Amino acid sequence: SAVISQKPSRDICQRGTSLTIQCQVDSQVTMMFWYRQQPGQSLTLIATANQGSEATYESGFVIDKFPISRPNLTFSTLTVSNLSPEDSSIYLCSVDQGWINTEAFFGQGTRLTVV
């Protein structure tokens, strides 16, 4: 298993500002992902964080709005830029080892409220 520390756990931000979320894993992992969970909804994949290269974004998500870094095999950040109230969601970091039978693990989530 993997233990994931995600910070901050929650934040209230002003419209137009940015929030950076950190995800630290206690062991090296192959794959790191960022998800968004809008109020009352299930999880939507934002992007796959690739070590040392640009993240791979899902349809509807762009790098300018959700820049992602992954400098090594245990750490990643997600920035949500130019915040609007529609960005109020829970953001989740997830990791797995990339095998087809692998188990996914999640961080504690970051609850973002934009005012």
Added chain:
Amino acid sequence: KQEVTQIPAALSVPEGENLVLNCSFTDSAIYNLQWFRQDPGKGLTSLLLIQSSQREQTSGRLNASLDKSSGRSTLYIAASQPGDSATYLCAVRNAGNMLTFGGGTRLMVKP
């Protein structure tokens, strides 16, 4: 495109009842299926992982079954407790090695 559906969307039961949560998926070519628990405003906790070759997995009061050919999984919770109150999510892993999540079942166990 894989679609995952969970029924019911919400469930309220008295303490002590045995209950079943359902998860169905449209594409049976899955690698595995995972059940998660999510407390309000929090992250996901992995409960059970069933590989495509397995029929069921057990952990304590939880038992998950998988019928891949019919595209169904069930999560059985025995002797429910108020501490079991949470949202339960199922997710399948298939082509592309990505997870597809269901909408979740919000469970309330009343004392």
